[in-house]
Amino acid sequence: MKIKRWKEDEKWWLWGDFGERVREAMEPYRRNGALLFYLHFFPDSDLSLATHGQLVKVTGLIWELDKVLRMVVSCGSVSLESSYEKVNRCIYTSTLLYEFEEPGMRPSYVRESCFLWRMAYSERFSTDFYITDRKSGIRALVKAGADSNVIPLIIESTLVKTTRKCEVLSSPLRKWLTERNLSAEARLLRLEEGYVKEGSSVSVIGMFQKQNDAVMIVQPQEIISTRCLFRKMLLPADFDGLILGLPRMADSASHSNAMQPLD
Template identity: 50%
Template sequence: MGDARDPIPSPIPCLLLLLFLPAFAVSAFILVAVHNAFTLASVFLLSILVLSFVIWNVYKLRSNGTLLLFLNRTPTTDLLTAKDGQIVKITGCASCADLALESSYEKIERCIYSSTLLYEYKGFGSKMSSAYNLCFWWNLIYVERCIADFYITDIRSGARVLVKVSSDSKISPLVTESLIVKTSSRKKELSSTLKKWLEERHLSSESRLLCLKEGYIMEGSYLTVMGMLIRKSGVLTIVPPPEPISTGCLLGKFLLPIDVNGLVLRYLYRDDSSLSSSVSNQGCWWIFFDACTLCAPCTRTCPSYLIINFEEERTCGWSWSSPEARRVGACLLESELACVGWRARLLR
């Protein structure tokens, strides 16, 4: 998986410490000699500001705040005019390619990305009440992340793009893992499912305080992808960039630039403002169909979703004629999405 380089090199804090220690010594000497506390107060205030700036940047790096802010500020790319080798950012609905993943613990099928994190309690107390104090910490003892090639249908252009990753590709995922299992101090016995999962990975299944989190991106989810576009024989492919992407200085947020390695992948919730803004800027109606249940006369397999751009009279995902697309759209609008047999959602 990818990573983001620390905006503050490790020698910098040591250098700042070496600078501030003599400054404090000189300020203390001035305070004792001439009874002037202005210099000491100034040095103290300056050190607090510098320390806060360093802590703020490190915190934003660890929480992916800098990367998320950079991704939100980057404009969405128009694939119709994008050039080969250009760094692009698109938002759309994902679908599995040749290989579909299964989440590690919950066994959720038809995933394009899955991550599992296992933590062990290393606090000073054995009571879980101490887990809310400062005298505890959870140690990350196991990480499992997988990603497969997948397709994404761009909301803006309707183009279907292959996102291609290899086993050694660097990925920067912006996916929040949910809490799945958390043993308590009263009952440290592990469940049979958790024991089996640990044994399969050659991890200790002894009774102890554990916390397991898992995140995944299922087929049909909305994503934002940033990577390098490749055009070849009319096929659009997004691959991880060969060089790191710099976020630049975000002075309004007091953030230093960081270098992001690999493909950036962000999971969007249905009510995410980024998804709503991406759709509303197009000046047309987009309808996402969750399933096709009116395909009795259809002899071919229908996809799990369908996108219709009524303004440009074009359908994506499943080829329909424009009159039929308009007829279904009119039915949906006039009956307030009550078209029998279809489950649809208007994003605007």
């Protein structure tokens, strides 16, 4: 097999290495694309007709924690707070930090390629929450907390992106990095954050369980395939956890849209 080569500053850069990095970087997008398409086209279930162990999709509003506690005193749900923006009363939060790599040998046209951003740090948390099925009006407990495998399809928003002219990072960013034992030296960074707040609308795919009068949505006990999605030219993707995403007409409070000035 021939490997295409470029010569730059008397050094050889192999296209084969870059192509492998492209494939590795694109794999999560391919899988998430298949899961997102599966989530949007999976029909909403009517929980009043669902049977124990059935795979269901529920779209509805998340109950606010204080309302749940007034109704069910023994509820053990705990709300979350986003890591960087400190947005409270969330049921899911994610904060991702990317660093820009500076490979010494590469063709000039890939200097600003998105594939040169490397994830340096990530935080993802979810907790149990209640959701009200918009079809039947039934309130169900979604077991998305500890010991649950959750597959989030939440798109993070870019909050901070440093430039090459940046000599000193902003104090909030330095504090955030220091608290996590990360280097606070000035460099090319991109910080993204996403969250789902209580009171917003979400879609969940999981397994239906009913114990006495308690209705729960839990992660599937077996691996499930999306099968081939011919309309979108997507290969099948397997999943074995709760799929959490936003409906097509999502609430603006469901994820971060705020932008901060560049450092």
